[in-house]
Amino acid sequence: MDLSFVILIEMLYAVASLVLISAGLAVVFGMMKVINLAHGEFMMMGGYATITAVGLGVNVFVAMLVIAPIVVGLIGLIVERLVIRHLYGRLVDTMLATWGLSLVFIGIATMIFGNTTTGISTPIPGFAVGDYQINGYNFFIIVVSIALVIAMFAVLRGTRAGLIARGTMQRSDMAAALGYSPDRIYMMTFFCGSALSGLAGAVLAPLVGLVPTSGGAYIAKAFITVIAGGPSLIAGLVSSATSFGLVSQIFTFAISPVIGEVALLIAAVILLRMMPQGITGRFFKGKM
């Protein structure tokens, strides 16, 4: 009984962390069609922003939930103005440019923070469930992911800004004809996407040892989740994160963590073979 509860929490946690690491990419790649290979580095910078802010005496939750997204969002804004905006609609070129950016960010982070592992300890203590101890921070990650999905849904569905953003992504010429500047809207959307990546990096920072190359560990999973999710932003994100999270955790508990990772990749291959348009290309069509 205790064990099944612990396993349930671990599975929810796996799904939640996939949602978290993919949300920023879902906006930047899913909505804007910019292949952001620097996504992992945006997360890495979110982690460093948190650690630096905590080092300066800021409360750890403020650092994670406010400072890191703003800092990384602003970095994203600069990058968008300098590089990305010249490349909209040129899928392959954005890939090359953002790959270069990722190398630049790794270099800068190495220069500033050095190439050693840093980190902060988790702000929430572990607790016991029957005979088992679990990491209290897992609950925090689950809560943050749920809040994130609800917030994304509310903004895109419920607000005028969300409507305009969605409209611009579909037909920027029509949005322009109606008097909205696509340039501005792309800029703001990229800002939001970067801020989400920063948030993810920040929230995961207390669980890992952070090095400037940490971003590489997330990028593959983020792309797999977003691509398998398909055209619908939120339904795609949640459905693919759930499928991959469950598959990898089932195999992790049944066999070993390595097999869990392998199972995730095999599941992705099978899923994309059967549904080349992603999960939401077949199910939940027309949903958000």
Added chain:
Amino acid sequence: MSLNRRELLGGAAALGTAAMLPKAVMAAGTIQLGSILDTSGIFDAYGKPMDQAMRLAVKEINDAGGLLGKQVEVAAYDTQSDMALYSQYAQQLTRQDRVDVVHGGILSASREAIRQTMRKTKTLYFYNVQYEGGVCDRNLFATGVTPAQQVEVLVPYAMKKSGPKVHILAADYNYGQITARWIQKFVEDNGGEVVATDFFPLDVSDFGSTITKVQQTAPDLIVAPLVGGAHLSFFRQWAAAGMKDKIPLASTTMGVGNEHKVLTPEEGNGIMVAYNYSQELETAANTTFKEKWQAEYGDTTAIHELAVSTYQGIMLWAEGVRKAGSVERDAVIEALETGISIDGPAGKVTIDPQTHHATVDVHIMEFDNQGMTVIETLPQRAPIDTQAVCDLQTNPDDNTQYEIEI
């Protein structure tokens, strides 16, 4: 003046030869020490202090009048954490600079990238790093500790403190695999039982499910030869789950690159390790070493196991040269094979003639407030793992890295 192609080429060749001459002439006045380390890129946390230790050792030798009345000159190359550069710079060191000895290499992959070049060009090679053991090559001296040397002392100590049921969590490459086998052997030799062994690729940083699984097997002790920044997450997540005071941890790798300074005292305190060196060693040799380092670089926090191994490796080589009265490779190897020893910052280091590995003091330590407190010192542990497979006395032409079967 008219010049045909043949004359031009001939002239150019002659000029080229002439240009190379002064270097060879110059080199006759000094002894050339080649160094090949990653002092930039992702392994620089290991390589930079090693480079500093190498320069400190050479400076000390030169200040004391050099070797055989000659000054030692350093030819150092930064391989930028790029394995391809190792083979390139190895060629440069051996064929162009024609150094008398090469010290360096960090990862096992980097050692294997240059070992054959050193052997072919008959350039003496020192590999001064803790590694998985088993390299058997007369041209190579490995002065770092190997798994059996650590595990042999760490496992009985940790089991005595906790209990007989052990769960192994290891990095999934040759170091982790080989070390896990040694842990298993010593656990069983000491009357214990390995309840489970899990391997993790180097980029795994999420250990949530592992922590649950460990609680299912309910061991008395965890031995964790995990490697690198991603694996550091395990120690953090373990403490976050509140497990740290329930099941004790021991590791053969944690702290080699000063990782214990990244963990907070709450996360790190009590983790058991066994190494050749700790900054907290209270010996006269270590105090003087730290003073010299302080005078040269101003800050001793960067000193780690691998840096001290490098320092000791160079001192062993220097001792060999003094004894041989020459820098010529075969003479130095023969001198080293007499079982030369030096007193380094980490204690006495002796060359084992049979394997060209080192017999060293191993210290059992526990993390305490981001330091490593020495609990017990076990003097002069022989490299028993490599000894089991390698005998350069009877088979001097051996050129293999053995996978040690236990």
